[in-house]
Amino acid sequence: MKTSLPAGHLEAWRRFYVSFWRIYAAIEADLAAAGLPSLAWYDALYELYLAPGRHLRMSELARCALLSRSGLTRLVDKLEKEKLIERRPCPADGRVQHAQLTAKGVETLRRIWAVYRAGIARHFAAQLDDADAGRLREVFGRISAAAEKTGAGA
Amino acid sequence: MKTSLPAGHLEAWRRFYVSFWRIYAAIEADLAAAGLPSLAWYDALYELYLAPGRHLRMSELARCALLSRSGLTRLVDKLEKEKLIERRPCPADGRVQHAQLTAKGVETLRRIWAVYRAGIARHFAAQLDDADAGRLREVFGRISAAAEKTGAGA
DNA sequence: CCATTTTAGTTGCCTATGCAACAAAAATCT
């Protein structure tokens, strides 16, 4: 395990950290200005959208959406109240609840995505050429894979 | 203003986003495990540490520490209760309060930094060679400068 | 110089989210 931290790497971290928060705040502001739900809702809806049958168990969804299980329970409560998803008990396992994306959920996902996409383009992608993007994919692919092994986050 | 979003750029965003949250969660977990305050406290103390005279006005600190003014007021309340900083009214402007870092604040900053530094090294820098770090500095320097202009975040 | 507007910081109220404790169901062990 490498523990040294050269100055150049540290500076890379500072800029990465600041950039993230700025972009994140800008995109959240875009969504709020458009009267749309936050990225947390998007992340959850999107993971369901990707899942086979458009449903996942609560704990799977928590893991994908980078939330604690209790945090996910609360988020699902709100999504369900808005009829963007439905809770469905699992016939095979009485402990398990499935979150099932609804048609309205898909519709909302699309509306969020229109704004989110524009935000990514404007606040992030606009500063990158193709080579930059390729290198970021490569580097962050490595980092997120390593973080997953470490058990960090999701 | 570029509004297109090629698939490669989008994938770069996804990995960037996921990596950030995973590293962030891992470092916060390291700090909590060591019984230390969160990164938000570190960020505020560090900005004061960098400032000439180790003090800043509240609104400056809010901007640097990526917080709203009200959020900063609350954070400063806690830091002051722990005697890591002091509030000092500005003699030249009765509206202004300065947050002044104390010796205990510097000491705490150092203790947080020991763990934070190790976290950056382990969860982020360990995956990067020098060329990667250089490219990330360059790219995120560009991005955070652009985000600053857009008024995004701080 | 007083009235208005602007600025700086604080406070009330709200939402988001985590941890620890819990309940229910399943898995495991004997």
Next chain:
DNA sequence: AGATTTTTGTTGCATAGGCAACTAAAATGG
């Protein structure tokens, strides 16, 4: 099978942080 342990989701309580309304002080303008 019955008892214990593990897993899954939910809930109580706590903290963090934002927005809008507020107060005090300074700047502006008549």
